[in-house]
Amino acid sequence: MNIYALSSGRGPSGIAIVRLSGKETLKICKNLTKLESIKSNEVNFCKFYDPKKGDVIDPEALLLWFPGPNSYTGEDLAEFQIHGSNSVINALLKVLSEQENCRLAEPGEFTKIAFQNDKIDLLKAESIGDLIHSETELQRLQAVKIVQGNASNYYNDLREKIVKSLAFIEAKIDFADEDLPKNVLKDTHKIIKEIHSEITNILEDNKIGEKIRDGFRVSITGEVNAGKSSLLNLLSKREVAIVSDEAGTTRDVIETYLNLDGYPVILSDTAGIREAKNEVEKKGISLALKKSKDADLNIVVIDNSSKNINNEIRKMVNKDSIILLNKSDILEKPNHIFEVETVLASIKNNKNIDKLINLIKDKLSKKYLSNNSTLITRERHRTKLNECLKEIDKFLKKDQNKDLELAAEDLRMTTRHLGSIVGKVDVEEILGSIFKDFCIGK
Secondary structure, eight states, rough: OEEEEEEEEOSSEEEEEEEETTTHHHHHHHHHHHOOOOOTTTEEEEEEEEOOOOOOEEEEEEEEEEOOSSSSSSSSSEEEEEEEOHHHHHHHHHHHTTTTTTTEOOTHHHHHHHHHHSSHHHHHHHHHHHHHHOHHHHHHHHHHHTTTTTTHHHHHHHHEEEEEHHHHHHHHHTTTTSSOTHHHHHHHHHHHHHHHHHHHHHHOOOOOOHHHHHHHEEEESTTSSSSHEEEEEETTTOOOOOOSSTTTOEEEEESEEEEEEEEEEEEEEEEOOSSSSSSSHHHHHHHHHHHHHHHHHHEEETTTOOOOOOOHHHHOOOOOOEEEEEEEOOOOOOOOOSSSOEEETTTTTTBBBHHHHHHHHHHHHHOOOOOOSOOOHHHHHHHHHHHHHHHHHHHHSTTTTTTTHHHHHHHHHHHHHHHHHHHSSSOHHHHHHHHTTTTTOO
């Protein structure tokens, strides 16, 4: 079966790209262009026709044909570059749908076929999806690292070490009466112990990869009427939250996704902390305290002109907090002193908000960013690595002189868990969850 899809965004645009992949790609291309000869891996200037009616769909278009296996999918693949109006796009897609053995691709199916044809591994497939959906510079850089194969190479090297160790153990089992080196089991035990240590270090990562991929959680908490909702609106550059002089306006948690100078941030505005006036406000304050506790970073907003600060607010302040003393337009000098980073600002006049943004980036960078190229970006990877550790723990606890066959089975399971991260074993059951988030033409 041949598959096709629009790979670029919907029009109107200057150019749209439609992909076609399958055994009969060349035949379909000739049918739609009326070209007798189509050059491979070169640009073919052409017209696209409706074969049934003979009408021209696009009088000036480009066709690129890539014979398999040297293509993205590993099959014969073509790209139609046409004018990007919705009418031209729809006309071409309709004609493709009328071709024999040709259907619309499912989300991520082009990349799924590439994986099944050994053009890419699972990690690269996932990172291509992340690259497509990346909205910030950090997300782009992380996806590019994985697309380039850094993580895949690392996991494959670990797996090869385990496979080699397993081979030594199986040799000891199969040739028990032979004069094999006496230190084989001892050396194997040492290597597996080192691998255990490496995987443990990878897992102790503060979930950096997932946070970059999904966004750092930053909570805005503090006093009522201190300017929390105004700060959310200012940073979002739009009216996300209702701003009012009436105390206690914000009851529920309001969240918005921001690209904060390249940092992906999920910013939450929460209810002001004070003695609750009713059950609804009490629930809102409870949510605010929980959101503060779960956040990667807290911005505690305090009215610089206020005389007293609620004790609950003081308890919230810790090393993961930034104090924003707001309303410096009323009182220009700091009226409250804290032992954490503090910014004296005026949200109303947009004063020192740039300092706040730089401080947010600085704190997130120091706590979470790493030069490690082997970052875990999905819970699937983390689960498999934890399974690896469990199997290695079983292996290390066994008396290898008595339980050699059971120890070998522990290593076999370890290789399966590690291999499933990059797709070295049968992983059909997880393909759907990986590729379903792709766009249709990828």
